[in-house]
Amino acid sequence: MGTSLAVNQQSFATEVLEKSYEKPVLVDFYATWCGPCQMLKPILETMVQEYDFVLAKVDIDENPDLANTYGVSGVPDVRIVTEGAVKPGFVGVLPEHQIRQLLEQLSLRSQLNAELEALYAEAAQGQVAESTAKLQALLEKYPNDYGLILEAANFYLEAGNHEKAETLLGIIPQYEKEYAARARGLQSLIQFQQITQLEVLSELDGMYQTAAQAALDQDYEAALQGFLAIVQRDRLYRNDAARRAMLSLFDLLGNDNPLTHQYRKQLMMAIY
Structure with a gap:
């Protein structure tokens, strides 16, 4: 857990510059009149409860000299201070997952992630009931953490509790595009499990099941190759099911994954 405090011209050197030699400081x-600032505030306050850094809050109206010194022209403006050096962070409101990525780049480790790792280790050792109880406690502690909700849905999915997984995935709002895409990807895993239980009546059915099983085994390249082969052979198979399965895998992997880039291009070539 980090520290959150208000900083002014007199305390900046001690609370920000000097403290930055001990741990990262986000300024x-x-x-107070800034709407986006009020939107960003609870996100930063949540992060400082999870990560070990200093959140130094500077009201530019009360500290115009500080704002001028660091060239603040618009707010919110978040700076990163390490070892006495004040560096650019971001201006405006970033989504929570991007702020988490920024903190991870500073080699900061979330307390939540540590607790997740611990309960995953317990589950791997067969202590499923204990780890499930701890996971539920985390969900109650961080009810609006969409990243945690996705982790929990994946946990229940791997445990075979599809109903609980789908309930959690239904919490993710569509306007949270990054999280919603990952939720669709996890929902696709439930669909893949259903595919593996279908009766095989043709060669394409067999290919479809093999690709779905590869996705469940996390052999995503083999899965994408399998679904692509079906698209190339019969675009209309099961009402375009293979193409839709590939799109689900893209959601699961994320837009930055090399496999997404590679197979999205191949899918476009196969279609057009």
């Missing part, structure tokens, strides 16, 4: 230049 939030804000204004």
Whole structure:
């Protein structure tokens, strides 16, 4: 857990510059009249409860000299301070997952992630009931953490509790595009499990099941190759099911994954 405090011209050197030699400091230049600042504030306050850094809040109206010194022209403006050096962070409101990525780049480890790793280790050792109880406690502690909700849905999915997984995935709002895409990807795993239980009546059915099983085994390249082969052979198979399965895998892998780039291009070539 980190520290959150208000900082002014007099305390900046001690609370920000000197402290930055001990741990990273995020300086939030804000204004009380700024709407986006009020949107960013609870996100940063949540992060400082999970990660070990200092959140230094500077009201630019009360500390205009500090704002001028660091060239703050718009708020919210978040700066990163390490070893006495004040560096650019971001301006405006970033989604929570991007702020988490920023903190991870500073080699900060979330307390939540540590607790997740511990309960996953317990589950791997057969202590499923204990790890499930701890996971439920985390969901109650962080009810609005969509990353945690996705982790929990994946946990229940691997445990075979599809109903609980689908309930959790239904919590993710569609306007949270990054999380919603990952939720669709996890929902596709439930569909893949259903595919493996279908009766095989043709060669394409067999290919379809093999690709779905590869996805469940996390052999995503083999899965994409299998679904692509079906698209190339019969685009209309099961109402375009193979193409839709590939799109689900793209959601699961994320847009930055090399496999997504590679097979999205191949899918476009196969279609057009």
